[in-house]
Amino acid sequence: MNIYTWNINGIRARQEALAAWLDSRKPDFVVLEEVKAREEEIPETITDFAGYRKFWNGSSFKKGYSGVGLLVREESLGDVSCEVPPFDVENRTLVLHAPQFTLIGTYVPRGNGAEHYAVKLRYLADLKEYIASLIAEGQEVILAGDMNVALTEIDVHRSQNKPGATGLRPEERSAIEAHLELGLHDIVRELNPDKKDLFTWWPNWKFARERNLGWRIDCIYLSPALAGKVSGVSVDLDEKSSDHAPVSVELAF
Template identity: 30%
Template sequence: MKLVSWNVNGLRACVRKGFLDYFNDVNADIFCVQETKLQEGQINLDLEGYHQYWNYAERKGYSGTAVFTKKKPLSVSYGVGDDESQDEGRIITLEYETFYLVNVYTPNSKRDLTRLDYRLEWEDKLYEYLKELDKKKPVIYCGDLNVAHQEIDLKNDKTNHGNSGFTTEERGKMTRLLDSGFIDSLRFFYPEKDDIYTWWSYMKTIRERNVGWRIDYFIVSERIKESLADSQVHSEIMGSDHCPIMLELHLPNREV
């Protein structure tokens, strides 16, 4: 089973830059997107063979998530009971027979950290939500999580300590999750490989020089680690300031 996640930073713009070429080429069983930045009726994607699930932000041109899946899930839910996260369209959960898929666009704590307290509250609620799901069946949690967990996950770690996305508090929330029965799939396969990034500033030559951050993840319940086949970063794919990431799984009963 192949899963893809991509912060498209505006789906309509990304479509104009080749989104559908990549979508068709990669042929994922489940394709998650974040930061769609559109409202219902503003795009018509003809994705033959896929069911489409959208979570739109109330604010126009902001946030939003979507999941495109070949197999219809047992159920779909939006948000985690938090009014603001639901207003911003940040979470979609799909339930399948043997796992939950949770697609997330985590709020940024902002450059001046004015939203850090809200971000930490969000992390606590999401942590409890993921743990509750994990009691029922394994979880695949993916998306733009807006944090570089370790120094290896960004180019300039020394000058970014304490900055948004690399604060001790945000990194600590990720550590807590990974210490409680979850696995960062990329680091499962490549624990010490550096220069693997998923986001780059639009500033000139930044991406060319690979001065980036790894802030997009596939995180899975530890008890399905034997099903992990590969975790990839498709940094060559343009169209957004993020690149797609991919997870391959071999589940005992093929779901999708």
């Protein structure tokens, strides 16, 4: 079973690329971030794509802003349900309850400016408390999405590793560490502990992607029992339609 996260950076602009990607990769679960569309604006290319159940938390907060989606292959895990959790802000979260785990899709606020930075920290704290409650109930948890934080020095290219930059501040990194202290595993990094060029997002600079001047901010975190079932991880560097690359884990149930 494979689970992907992908910041699509506008589903309407990326609809043909997404449909082709779904057809070629055939993910069992995929979290899409930065959909930038209300549910009624999702293109028919995607809504009519066969073989998947589709759930949306569209950009009703602000037109063409934020938004997440979750696509589930119909035969993947039997009955599933999806909800927007009470702590959600700016249409950034979807929670899917499946028989073997709870999958939380997230698009963490970027946090530019003092006011939005406070929103980011509050959101991460609320998300952590929500995950803690699920773990306390004995549930297995997958947190997948664009975290908008490069957790360690190795997760950002040295050309952009500027102290005090949003996405690199101690408070943000501590907030992510607090999630991992719940027992979650940053599984892509754990399986690639010394890989310095393992990036998932690249700024809109000339040749930044070609030179791999990136950040690792798209992540999948797993509770311990699920981490023990991982048979592989990947960053899909061949898919270049968005400024983010899809990230996946393979679970052997």
